[in-house]
Amino acid sequence: MPGLEDLYREIILDHYRNPRNRGELPSPPATRVEGFNPLCGDEIVIYLDVEDDRVKDVRISGQGCSISQSSASMMSSAVKGRTLDEVRALSRAFKGMMSIHEQSLDADASGNGDSDIDDEADGTGPDVKLGDLEALRGVVKFPVRIKCATLAWNTLLQALDEQSS
Amino acid sequence: MPGLEDLYREIILDHYRNPRNRGELPSPPATRVEGFNPLCGDEIVIYLDVEDDRVKDVRISGQGCSISQSSASMMSSAVKGRTLDEVRALSRAFKGMMSIHEQSLDADASGNGDSDIDDEADGTGPDVKLGDLEALRGVVKFPVRIKCATLAWNTLLQALDEQSS
Amino acid sequence: MTATPAPIPTDTLDVERVKKDFPILDREVRGRRLVYLDSANTSQKPRAVLDAMQAYYERSNANVHRGTYLIAEEATAALEGARGKVARFVGARSQREIVFTKNATEALNLVAKAWGRAHLRPGDPVVITELEHHANIVPWHQLVDEIGIELRWIPVDAGGHLDLSALDRLVDGARVVSFAAMSNVLGTITPVERLVQAAHGAGAVAVVDASQYVPHLPTDVTAWGADFVAFTGHKMCGPTGIGVLWGTEAILDATPPFLTGGEMILNVTKTGFTPNELPWKFEAGTPPIAEAVGLGAAVDYLGGLGMEAVRAHEHALTAYALTTLGERFGDDITIHGPADPAERGGVLSFSYRDVHPHDLTQVFDERGVCVRAGHHCAKPLLRELGEAATARASLYLYNDEADVDALADAIDAASDFFSF
């Protein structure tokens, strides 16, 4: 039985209490995308400024639990300044880590999550460094919270799609 | 446990095999009304010719089981030549006899039938003679067949409503 | 918690015995007893309900209204018998007024889409309230898009009551007034009869979402005088998969069929169809038969205890909860909704300092305390409250003071964990 300490690592609580890159960007030029977690009502707004295929700036606003807020904060630090390819690789790596299959839980217990029958390989490339984001690894032991942790990333991917189109 | 003989009285089978007043009437002047028993697919068509508040003629067509067909045949004999008031009284009496409540079955077991919580008194006046129609009394022991037996009467009432309007 | 509450009626429910009727309450979670405080979400089921469904499947399972053999007659009698029980439980005049749906949501969709599509025209005003559940909002949003109805909102005041000061203006010209009898977030009991009268006075149809009311208070739909009332089986000790739409025969007759197919027809040809009589006209396809049997057993169970007793118990327990939480946490806790337990059900939405509700309930879960965190399918209301989410503990007939104390202890534990 996982304990609360697996979930609430110190670094997570730090990002929650002192969120990085909080705020807004004028949009346009920035892309503004909203994300919702229907489970517990988390709402997030991402402002993404991309220049020359690189994340020039990113800002986060919205409300949510410690997991969704700290994940968003960590994400913003992790992607700022990165190329879009790097961001996509990071996102794959993060979502791979959050994939419940990796933890060899019964696929039948995957809950209201990403639930392909034939999930593709989780795409955690060998050379992607998750850094601080590793702290969120404990979340997979609390399946309900996975949606909280991935909300920011899913919303970011949507922003990437929108700004490229 | 009621036996099949309670249901299939000789006179019922006789009306089934030799239906009275079978056929059609030109409409108009006759009123033509269709009735359906969604349970088993009985279909009945009644042609009703009313003159001076009296049933001048009535004809029956359609298809159905022995109970619905013989009930229709008996009904046609019973109402022909009667005043509309007499017909309504007969119909009340017949439906009273068919009321499952009278048989003091649990109201909860009333099935897909007439199922008011506060059913009115069944209206079997003391001086209405059911005659041959009495033979259908056994039907109430077979609740599913009540709809078969009452189909002709319900359709007749509809025809009365339509011709009076 | 400053107003003087009305006197609390004597609690005559034997909760110790009631608890024993619910098998799940024997369950342990993480080594502790289950403290179930999420009945506004779904209720637990007494053994009698489970047994009735099991017996149905083991003895009389057959399709209904079409069987020409004994067990099919039994199945039909079981379904229609359950309809009669539900009709009596809510004070319907006839069981023709009781339509079985899959949940309250389908019932409200039936109203908006079958009655509404047939009767509403562009610009027609439909009045709802700010404390509605999404089930009584989104179908109307669809009609805004589709027909161009005008949606009007009765506001909620700071005390969690409906603000009826502008009611006359809001209902003026309205075609529909549709509102919850009890809020699933604030517990607020709304003035049903007054709203029904206002609706009828304005020539509007009155629709009551009684999903949170029927499970908890004696209900008399005929006395309410509304046109439609919706509620749901799984919140009132019944199974999932069944809900109820009550309607007067007049309004049901004026409502075209909604879902269509088998069972709801008298005749079908290659060119058209003739609908069946009430209530089957609205029950397309194989109905939730075993679920109706379970719901029938649920209303027998509730009726056996007496809904006055259920209400008195919840009233007293809500008062205890408001007092306990207030005393133990003072200004650190904010409990939304009416302060007087006489004006509310046992639904306690709260926030505790700046701990996010989902983090709070995570700690509660460690202790077997089941509390929901989120928007409770009432996002417009949450926005009015200025919250994205609340924690919501909700009480039912099987809860007692020990459950409330367990909640308070869990709040303490969360407070410790997040180091306040």
Next chain:
Amino acid sequence: MTATPAPIPTDTLDVERVKKDFPILDREVRGRRLVYLDSANTSQKPRAVLDAMQAYYERSNANVHRGTYLIAEEATAALEGARGKVARFVGARSQREIVFTKNATEALNLVAKAWGRAHLRPGDPVVITELEHHANIVPWHQLVDEIGIELRWIPVDAGGHLDLSALDRLVDGARVVSFAAMSNVLGTITPVERLVQAAHGAGAVAVVDASQYVPHLPTDVTAWGADFVAFTGHKMCGPTGIGVLWGTEAILDATPPFLTGGEMILNVTKTGFTPNELPWKFEAGTPPIAEAVGLGAAVDYLGGLGMEAVRAHEHALTAYALTTLGERFGDDITIHGPADPAERGGVLSFSYRDVHPHDLTQVFDERGVCVRAGHHCAKPLLRELGEAATARASLYLYNDEADVDALADAIDAASDFFSF
């Protein structure tokens, strides 16, 4: 019964053991064992299905997708796990393709009304067949009235097969081709892949009503290549109150929400709503949770036996029934539908001399033999057959030759009673 039937595969089902899995088959009716021959109407339920639902209610009952505590996680995992099982059982590519409805009727209404209302225009041809169940007729009738679509019918030939001689003309310009994979009256297995190809060739959406197919034959919706497939839980050993709409992600994405309310939204404001992802976008309100658990257990049960074995058993038993009834009653009995058991399921609609079906089944009932009499929710087909009603005996995995013999004896008894 004149064509040379294809060889019958070996029956590897241990029916004696299967019978023991179904508690109701122990029941006696009027002092005789229950001979249940109405599975095309609804199937009986194995103990494993009843146990799974009971265990759910006794251990993990909670509302789904919103719980922030252990039993709510378990409930969500149970619901979504069942979705995965159903997805695998019918060969779906992903469980996002599996929408839980209340029955097949709701699933077909969703197609006609959510997809149809959004995409069909006046004059658009929709092709169905003469052997459809009302569930795949009446929703389209509604669209004829509402939108002015044109309904076209693929005819049935004298042998009970679809007459595809004019198929090209019928599908020309069509927007939808919607048909049953197996007739619930004739047992006819229709050429699903051919019809899907014809639909797609014409640019139409292909909809398969597989309500009678999925319970009886191995199903691979992906191989069929259709856009939508509907089926229903209670006919496949599952509980009442649940049905399934399978759809490709592409078509589900192109379909607007149908019933709306809680669960199916990502966001709701006072001015509008954002729907949830697939499949939840189509599941408004509390879903049939326990029913999904039961359906999951049902497909586990069927999968455990193997659908090939189930089909082989029914194929062999249908052949036995056709032969037995033909030999014992000769020209006195007319069995509708294909003569070759390889081309049909075990649904035997018949008439016996001029005894009305409802009178026949009344005598059967005295002997515990459960057979349905009526129009089987397929009035247009019955009219084509020139019958107002038929008696219909339908076989499933728990039936054996003794059950068929009991049917034949019952026909003899009816014959005696009505004095032939």
